[in-house]
Amino acid sequence: LCTNNVYAQSEIKDFLGRDLKINKHVSRILSLTPATTEILYKLGLEKKIVGVTEDCNYPAQAKKKPSVGKFGFINLEKIVSLKPDIIFATYDMKKQLDILKKYNVPLIALKTDNIDSIINNINMVGKITNSQKQASIIEKDFKNRLNKVKEKSKSSKKHTVFYCIWHDPLITAGSQSFIGDMIKIAGGVNIADEIKSSFAKYSIESLISKNPDYIVVPESTYKKINFNLSPWSKLKAIKNKNYFSVNDDLYLRPAPRIIDAIEDLQKRILK
Incomplete structure (x- = not known):
């Protein structure tokens, strides 16, 4: 993935290589992996999460969110019905994420190659969701x-x-x-x-x-x-x-x- 340094203009190059504009004030977030869900909650974005997967069990509140299927087996119709502004997933879901190509929703796939990449992911999500301050606290x-x-x-x-x-x-x-x-x-x-x-x-x-x-x-x-x-x-x-x-x-x-x-x-x- 996946992004360039133009967050101020709310423009990104997403996981599918598309140059897309996103709302500066993202209000409907969909998470397709337990890891991205944990990052979103850690950043204090729980009220903006409209959907997760069945495997998203931490924190416990995440289990109360609408589910779009299991990790790796997502329900496309359910995703569309939730009308997300942005979708977060991890890079290892490439095959599953390809089915979202025809929808003009920014898709952010986070890399998980090493521990530094996890820190980078927290900062990236923080920038995209205007949660930079909290991301910096977590990073420190x-x-x-x-x-x-x-x-x-x-x-x-x-x-x-x-x-x-x-x-x-x-x-x-x-x-x-x-x-x-x-x-x-x-x-x-x-x-x-x-x-x-x-x-x-x-x-x-x-x-x-x-x-x-x-x-x-x-x-x-x-x-x-x-x-x-x-x-x-x-x-x-x-x-x-x-x-x-x-x-x-x-x-x-x-x-x-x-x-x-x-x-x-x-x-x-x-x-």
Whole structure:
């Protein structure tokens, strides 16, 4: 995406490459991902949100907003009926967002490649919605906390980490993901760092060969794994009980709360 520096004229180049004008005072916002919904609420824009997805569960008030379907499976008719001034989503929804081409509604797709991109997203949404002051406050707090984490990482021993997004097949986070960046910032070494993409399959053989110090697993996946069985039982992280479940929403969303996840991860792997 996605925008040029002409917010004063309320003109943007949107996700679909269209030069569009938007109302300086956006009043009807549609969010198509949980992450963008969290950003909008953090900026204090809840009264302007006219629709979200079924997966938008944080903060709790978001669940009361009209739903346009599940993440990745949006209801076009519902979207049109809500008459949004602007639509926010994330870049990984490209295939789903292409169906909105024929509608003259600005579509802002936020990139989520790393932690810096999340900060940039907050500022971008702030500028577009005239919430720059609140965005600056959020950025300052985020960066202050982030710098403290980075300082602690500098003087700590680096442990190898495997982030198991899914177990069958194994799916993990590569170097081009905010999760991979999170591991690095927290003071860990992502064993899948050689994967130059966001998320990808990972072989059992590579996992056994790399034999990470720590294994991080989202709660929804953790429940499905029997760590007493091979190949898991062969790994030193399992033998040393250095494996743990984490909150899916907190760790898997490129949203403002990711700083909470970074701090939590550091406490667990730098103990």
